[in-house]
Amino acid sequence: MVDFKGLEAFDDVQRLIVVAAHPDDLETISGGTIALLTQRGVTVFSVNCTLGDIGTQDAATTRPAVATARLTEAEEAARLLGIQQVFSLGHHDGELVADLELRAQIARLYRITQADTLITFDPFWTGQVHPDHRAAGQAALDAYMPSKMPLYRPEQLREPGAGLGLLKRVFLFSTSREPDVFVDVSGVYETKLAACMAHRSQFPNGLESLEWLQHWDEERGTALGVSRAESFRTMEIW
C-alpha cells in the first residue's frame, strides 16, 4: 500500500475554503472530513461556482426555481456541518468555464476569507467527466497565484477584512490519481448523510438515493481498514 496520511494531514488548518461546482459537491465528496474539521474549530467557507440550476428531471419547473431551492438546501447542509458561510458565484449549471471572471471571483474569496487551505476538484484527473467539476478545480488553482499579488484586481483588497491571499496548502478531491490522504469518517457518518439528505431535491428518496455514496465511502474505508473513509490528494504549492 502507498504511504498515506489521515486526518493529521489537516493539523495545521485553521481557515479552510472549499471550491465546488454544485451545491451538493462538498457534502457528498467531503462532508465527513468537513464535519471533523469544524468539530476541531476550523473555520470553513463553502463556495458553489454554479447555481445547480439544471439539477432536476422535472422539465416543467424553471431554472430560477431550482436555483432557489438548492440555495436553501445548501444553507441547511452548511448548518449541519458547522460551515461558517456559503458563497454562491451565480454561474449556470452545466456551463461553467474557468475564465478570467471566475478566476477573479475566486481570488476575491481567498482574499476576503483569508483562508490558509483550499480543497477543490482535481482538474488534472482525466476521468473527470463533469465539465463544471473540471472548470471549478482549474479556476480555483488558477486564482491562487494572482490572489497573492497586490497589483491583481487591487479593488478587491479594499473590501473590509480583505488582504493578499494566504493559501498555504491544497487538497484535491474527486480524483483517482493515487489519493495520499484517507480520512476515517466512520464516527461522523450520520452527520455526513444528514447533510447530503438536506439536498432533498437531489436525493428525494433519502438514504436509498445515497446507496452509491455509501458504497463508495465503504470502498475507501476498506483501503484504510475502517468502515467509511474519504480521500484526497495533496498538491504542493509555494
Ligand SMILES: [Zn+2]
Ligand atoms: Zn457536482
